Amino acid sequence: MSCIFCKIVEGSIPSTKVYENEHVLAFRDIQPAAPVHVLIIPKKHIATMNDVGPGDWGLLGDVHEAAQHIARQEGVAESGYRLVNNCGSDGGQVVFHIHYHLLGGEKLGALNV
Ligand code: 5GP
Ligand code: ZN
DSSP: OOHHHHHHHHHSOOOOEEEEEEEEEEEEEESOOSSSSEEEEEESSSGGGGGGGTTTTTHHHHHHHHHHHHHHHHOTTTOOEEEEEOOTTTTTTSSSOOEEEEEEEEEOOOOOO
């Protein structure tokens, strides 16, 4: 298994966990881009948004539920935050285990859209 996020799930690579349940793990990004920068992943290995199968949407619901919880826990629910999934090369995805970035704790810049 060469996936670094799977290794974080199994514990062979350390991480600073902020939330965990049966299906979801969240930990601090090693190179934070904002005062609060948490990565939220399903424990199941799914490479990208393109690879989410018909039976996986509940799992992504679990990830979103975790994001709502973590935003409160990190104290950014009221001030606001950004939840981002990068998909594939043009989307800027570097780690091919699906994840959401939860960013906050400061006024974030506008997206290039
Ligand atoms: P992507 O560009 O794929 O959406 O984001 C991958 C993120 O994973 C990056 O923000 C990067 O800093 C983070 N990251 C990469 N390797 C590790 C690691 O070993 N531990 C942690 N905590 N974060 C990592
Ligand atoms: Zn993985």
